[in-house]
Amino acid sequence: MKRNLSRIIALLLAAFLFAACTPAAGPAPANPAPAAPDDTADPAAPSDPAAPSETQEQIRIGVAMSSLKTPFFAAMLQGMENTRDGQFPHMVLTFQDAQDDGNIQLNQIETFVTQGMDVIMVNPAVDAVEPAIQAATDLGIPVILLNRDITNPDKSAYFSYVGADNVEMGRQLARMLIQMMGEKDLDGCRVIYMQGELGAPNQTQRQSGFDEIMATEAATHNIEILDRYNTRHDKGRVLSAMQNYLNMYGPGEIDAIVTEGPFEAVAVVEALIDAGRTELLGSVMGMDMPTEVWDMIVAGELYGTVLQDPAEQGILGLHAVDQLFSGDKDSIPKWIKTEVPIVTRQNAEQHPPVW
Numbered sequence: 001m002k003r004n005l006s007r008i009i010a011l012l013l014a015a016f017l018f019a020a021c022t023p024a025a026g027p028a029p030a031n032p033a034p035a036a037p038d039d040t041a042d043p044a045a046p047s048d049p050a051a052p053s054e055t056q057e058q059i060r061i062g063v064a065m066s067s068l069k070t071p072f073f074a075a076m077l078q079g080m081e082n083t084r085d086g087q088f089p090h091m092v093l094t095f096q097d098a099q100d101d102g103n104i105q106l107n108q109i110e111t112f113v114t115q116g117m118d119v120i121m122v123n124p125a126v127d128a129v130e131p132a133i134q135a136a137t138d139l140g141i142p143v144i145l146l147n148r149d150i151t152n153p154d155k156s157a158y159f160s161y162v163g164a165d166n167v168e169m170g171r172q173l174a175r176m177l178i179q180m181m182g183e184k185d186l187d188g189c190r191v192i193y194m195q196g197e198l199g200a201p202n203q204t205q206r207q208s209g210f211d212e213i214m215a216t217e218a219a220t221h222n223i224e225i226l227d228r229y230n231t232r233h234d235k236g237r238v239l240s241a242m243q244n245y246l247n248m249y250g251p252g253e254i255d256a257i258v259t260e261g262p263f264e265a266v267a268v269v270e271a272l273i274d275a276g277r278t279e280l281l282g283s284v285m286g287m288d289m290p291t292e293v294w295d296m297i298v299a300g301e302l303y304g305t306v307l308q309d310p311a312e313q314g315i316l317g318l319h320a321v322d323q324l325f326s327g328d329k330d331s332i333p334k335w336i337k338t339e340v341p342i343v344t345r346q347n348a349e350q351h352p353p354v355w
Contacts, residue, residue: 056090057090057325058090058091058092059088059090059091059092059118059119059321059325060092060094060115060116060117060118060119061091061092061093061094061117061118061119061120061121061321062094062096062108062109062111062112062115062117062119062120062121063077063080063093063094063095063096063120063121063122063123064096064098064105064108064109064112064120064121064122064123064129065077065095065096065097065098065123066098066100066105066123066124066125066148067097067098067099067100067125068095068097069097069099071290071355072288072290072310072355073123073147073310074355075310075311075354075355076123076146076147076310076311076313076314077095077314078311079310079311079312079313079314079315079354080093080311080314080315080317080318081093082311083314083315083318084318087318087322088318088321088322091318091321094112094117096108096111096112098125100125101125102125102126102128102129104125105122105124105125105126105129105132106128106129106131106132109122109129109132109133109136110132110135112136113132113135113136113139113141117141118141118142118325119141119142119143119144119321119324120133120136120141120142120143120144121143121144121145121146121317121321122143122144122145122146122158123145123146123147123148124145124148124149124150127150127151127152129150130150130152130157133145133150133157133158134157137156137157137158137159142159142160142321142324143157143158143159144158144159144160144161144162144317144320144321145158145160145161145162145163146162146163146313146314146317147162147163147164147310147313148163149161149163149201151201155334159324159332160320160332160333160334160335160336161334161335161336162313162314162316162317162320162336162338163313163335163336163337163338164308164313164337164338164340165337165340166201166202166205166206166209167205167206167208167209167212168209168340169205169206169209169287169306169308169340170205170206170207170208170209170210170211170212170213170260171209171210171212171213172209172306172340172341172342173206173209173210173258173260173285173287173306174209174210174212174213174214174217175213175342176285176303176304176306176342176344177189177191177223177256177258177285178213178217178221178223179342179344180256180283180285180303180304181221181223181255181256184283186255187222188221188222188223188224188255189221189222189223189224189255189256190224190226190249190253190254190255190256191223191224191225191226191254191255191256191257191258192226192227192229192245192254192256192257192258193207193210193225193227193228193229193258193259194228194229194231194238194241194257194258194259194260194261194264194265194268195207195228195229195230195231195260196231196232196233196260196261196264197230197231197232197233198230198232203260206260206287207260210258226245226249226254227245229241231259231261231264233261233263233264235263235264235267238264238267238268238271239267239270239271242257242267242268242271242272242275243271243275246271246272246275246277251277251279252279254280255283256283256284256285256303257280257283257284257285258284258285258286259284259285259286259287260286260287261286261287261288262286262287262288262289262290262292262293262305263290264286265284265285265286265287265293265296265302265305266286266292266293266296268284269281269284269296269301269302272284273301281300281301282300282301282302282303283303284301284302284303285302285303285304285305286302286305286306287305287306287308288305288306288307288308289305289307289308289343289351289353290353290355291353291355293305293353294343294348294351294352294353297343297344297345297348298345298348300345303344303345304342304343304344304345305342305343306340306341306342306343307339307340307341307342307343307351308338308340309338309339309354310354310355311354311355312338312339313338316336316338317336320332320336
């Protein structure tokens with residue numbers, strides 16, 4: 001606690017000294033050239049800034065990403081860069097990669113503050129970066145969160161959050177299960193439920209949404225949850241669990257397998273193929289849609305997925321910045337929700353993968 005307090009006090013002092021040396025300007029100031037990036041940052045992460053428009057003031061945006069090695073977040077970065085190049089050339093994006101390390105990300109956010117960024121966008125690596133987010137907000141720098149919210153119920157630490165509704169994603173998973181039952185003319189459905197990381201905020205929210213629908217529909221549709229398994233997003237655990245389930249339940253004793261993530265769904269399909277249980281292909285469903293999930297949907301091996309588009313989230317974040325600096329601040333919602341459509345073989349061509 002003392003260490004965090006000392007860090008925040010030092011950050012506030014640095015920002016005060018920066019402000020004292022900066023001439024007063026209008027509500028959307030042009031900032032001095034950025035300082036050298038923090039030594040802990042990945043040198044490959046910062047984006048080459050686009051040239052600002054002659055008629056628009058430059059807006060400097062520091063983007064602190066949890067991990068650019070993760071394809072999902074790399075797709076988010078690409079979507080932001082493409083949108084900046086095409087629509088907002090006056091925005092200068094500086095990306096930093098925390099490599100899933102909260103301490104690195106804390107330093108990166110602090111560096112963005114001392115550099116005088118106009119906006120800071122954060123895809124939180126951990127909740128522990130909240131003090132730096134709060135410090136930036138206290139200094140009048142708008143902070144926009146991407147994809148991951150912080151769990152503190154007091155949302156005053158940031159300006160806006162862009163991301164999917166995980167509870168609604170769980171509801172959509174349940175609706176997709178019922179949709180599959182109708183298409184396959186099933187009068188009952190015995191389900192294996194593969195959890196993500198048990199107890200993680202997104203896992204808890206997704207399961208609660210699924211269970212909400214099941215509370216009213218399970219009896220009506222004769223749906224039985226045979227078991228729930230904590231995969232921890234580990235492919236090896238999924239394969240091992242599936243081997244056990246397939247030994248325990250013979251053909252005709254499992255009707256569907258639902259998962260809370262994309263790679264769990266892929267691992268389930270691989271396990272079914274390895275075990276020769278092809279009767280269950282096309283009865284597996286998941287969440288999110290990397291290219292291999294889309295390919296399996298088109299091939300009929302996966303029934304479908306609940307789509308969360310990472311590029312869309314980054315793009316909507318930039319549009320929020322545009323509104324903010326166009327005098328339209330009050331119309332920006334605290335939570336900018338992204339769509340979570342169900343994607344099956346019937347509509348896959350309308351939703352090509354972006355990662």
